[in-house]
Amino acid sequence: MPENSDSNQTLSTKEKITNASMKLFSELGYKNASVRKIASAVGIRESALYNHFKNKEDIFLCVASEIFNSPFNNDDSPTLTSAQLNNPKSYLQKFVTEYKLVTFDKTQESLFRILMIELLQNKVLREGFLNEFHNKNIKVLSGIFFTLMQNGIVRSSDPILMAHEFIAPLFYLRLHVTLLRIDNLSTSNLSSQFEKHVDFFWESIKV
Amino acid sequence: MPENSDSNQTLSTKEKITNASMKLFSELGYKNASVRKIASAVGIRESALYNHFKNKEDIFLCVASEIFNSPFNNDDSPTLTSAQLNNPKSYLQKFVTEYKLVTFDKTQESLFRILMIELLQNKVLREGFLNEFHNKNIKVLSGIFFTLMQNGIVRSSDPILMAHEFIAPLFYLRLHVTLLRIDNLSTSNLSSQFEKHVDFFWESIKV
DNA sequence: AGAATATATTAACAGTTGTTCATATATAAT
DNA sequence: ATTATATATGAACAACTGTTAATATATTCT
Numbered sequence: 001m002p003e004n005s006d007s008n009q010t011l012s013t014k015e016k017i018t019n020a021s022m023k024l025f026s027e028l029g030y031k032n033a034s035v036r037k038i039a040s041a042v043g044i045r046e047s048a049l050y051n052h053f054k055n056k057e058d059i060f061l062c063v064a065s066e067i068f069n070s071p072f073n074n075d076d077s078p079t080l081t082s083a084q085l086n087n088p089k090s091y092l093q094k095f096v097t098e099y100k101l102v103t104f105d106k107t108q109e110s111l112f113r114i115l116m117i118e119l120l121q122n123k124v125l126r127e128g129f130l131n132e133f134h135n136k137n138i139k140v141l142s143g144i145f146f147t148l149m150q151n152g153i154v155r156s157s158d159p160i161l162m163a164h165e166f167i168a169p170l171f172y173l174r175l176h177v178t179l180l181r182i183d184n185l186s187t188s189n190l191s192s193q194f195e196k197h198v199d200f201f202w203e204s205i206k207v
Numbered sequence: 208m209p210e211n212s213d214s215n216q217t218l219s220t221k222e223k224i225t226n227a228s229m230k231l232f233s234e235l236g237y238k239n240a241s242v243r244k245i246a247s248a249v250g251i252r253e254s255a256l257y258n259h260f261k262n263k264e265d266i267f268l269c270v271a272s273e274i275f276n277s278p279f280n281n282d283d284s285p286t287l288t289s290a291q292l293n294n295p296k297s298y299l300q301k302f303v304t305e306y307k308l309v310t311f312d313k314t315q316e317s318l319f320r321i322l323m324i325e326l327l328q329n330k331v332l333r334e335g336f337l338n339e340f341h342n343k344n345i346k347v348l349s350g351i352f353f354t355l356m357q358n359g360i361v362r363s364s365d366p367i368l369m370a371h372e373f374i375a376p377l378f379y380l381r382l383h384v385t386l387l388r389i390d391n392l393s394t395s396n397l398s399s400q401f402e403k404h405v406d407f408f409w410e411s412i413k414v
Numbered sequence: 415a416g417a418a419t420a421t422a423t424t425a426a427c428a429g430t431t432g433t434t435c436a437t438a439t440a441t442a443a444t
Numbered sequence: 445a446t447t448a449t450a451t452a453t454g455a456a457c458a459a460c461t462g463t464t465a466a467t468a469t470a471t472t473c474t
Contacts, residue, residue, distance in 0.1 A: 013451080029328055031238045035432060047434080048452050056432065117327050119386070120320055121236055126386050134383070155410070161403050168379035169372055176341070179326070179333050196368050203362075204411030220421080242462060254464080255422055263462065 014052045016042045022063045026113040030060055030122075064118075064125065067111045068132040088148050089202045093195070095141075096170065100194040103174045112178060138163045145205075154205040162205060169197050221259045223249045229270045233317040236324045237267055271325075271332065274318045275339040295355050296409045300402070302348075303377065307401040310381045311394075319385060345370045352412075361412040369412060376404050 011019070020041035024033035035056050039046040053059045084091045102108045118125050141163035148154040154162075173194060177187045218226070227248035231240035242263050246253040260266045291298045309315045325332050348370035355361040361369075380401060384394045 029236075029238070031236070031431095032328075034430075036430085044451090045453055046432085047454080050433075051451055113327055116323075120324050120389060121239075123390065126390065130383075130386065157407060157410075158403070161400070161407055164379075164400070165376055165404070165407055168376035172371075172375035172378055176337075179337065182327060183330065183333065193368070193371070196365070197372070200364060200368055200372055203364075238461095241460075243460085251421090252423055253462085254424080257463075258421055 017049060017052055017059065018062055021059050022110050025060065025063060026110040029117045064114065067115050068128045085151065088153055091144065092202065093198050096194050096198050099170050103177055109178060109181065112174065137167050141166055152207060155207045166201055220249065224256060224259055224266065225269055228266050229317050232267065232270060233320040271321065274322050275335045292358065295360055298351065299409065300405050303401050303405050306377050310384055316385060316388065344374050348373055359414060362414045373408055
């Protein structure tokens, strides 16, 4: 039996629930997204939810589990190839392009909203944020900057500090975009700032 | 009649309510901080709250109004004195010291938590964040960078971009500290990063 | 002193919450 | 076709929500 999750029609009830929950959690937060709201968004009664999930928290965990396995973390090669060593700025540009893509992707935006809404109230999300979002990025980037420093391509400094300085404006930008989009405000000004950041940063570290 | 708000004893009931509410809102968020929890934290019944505030939202607005009139925004002279022109790095250091102070201040931390918890769900807070937190800082800083550029003290670039690059790591750092402190984790590593940011940034822009 | 005002309490309200149960209706397996 | 399984429904539950009303107790004013 075809259990597709793609187009529209042949979605299993369980998938419909997670989709509707993702939307409602990202708009209302955990507490305000009641099981009745979720159920009616799916088109069933609230008691029917319990045939697919143990309870409300189970639904949330199912949605939240998607937050940290972004496409972002997988295809990032943690080591520099010699080709990338020859053009380090373009490597940073590629990183930022990916980051920008995630920022403007609809699904990733919903997940990011959930993360930000519940970040201060949910320990699991906090740990995921620090480990998967922050530390993983810092580790990858600081490794790259370390190599670049050793080869005399960028100025000598603390690689971890440099990674922090590189990632922080991207995160800040992503949050900014997310906030504007909630109120349907234009983000065209911010869109180009991703690339400008790379330019500025490269000017800051190139030797 | 002495209506002090300082030490401990002679707090008016209204002040007790706002204090308890600030604590509960910052720990639980708006929805989870019920009027009964607030009342019992003060030591009265929930109905007595309505002698001091119109409703729950009124309490929240009273607390939230403190978020954006931080000591931070007032004594910041928006123009550079000639003395500051002679030592521009120390001006940035002063800015960051202030930012760091606010980050580790207990009251400001509670208010920042409330802001971050409700940011994505409360339009007023979103607007306050963008206007009072972001735009005001960008305006002050970009003005300074503009002057420094004109005097050939820092490298030529977009002053607004430069302000963004300067403020983003500070915000990211503040969020990071806030998250760690929720779980009573050590922030000693991060504490020194504020100063390191100034050093790194100054190296990035000095001509 | 007594009158007036401010602030507290108890009780109740209507609505919402997450969850469970018995039961009905589809779908699949034999 | 009959049985078994998965999934839906409607009703109910206890707990909690913000808020109001009637009433009691302090505090302040004259």
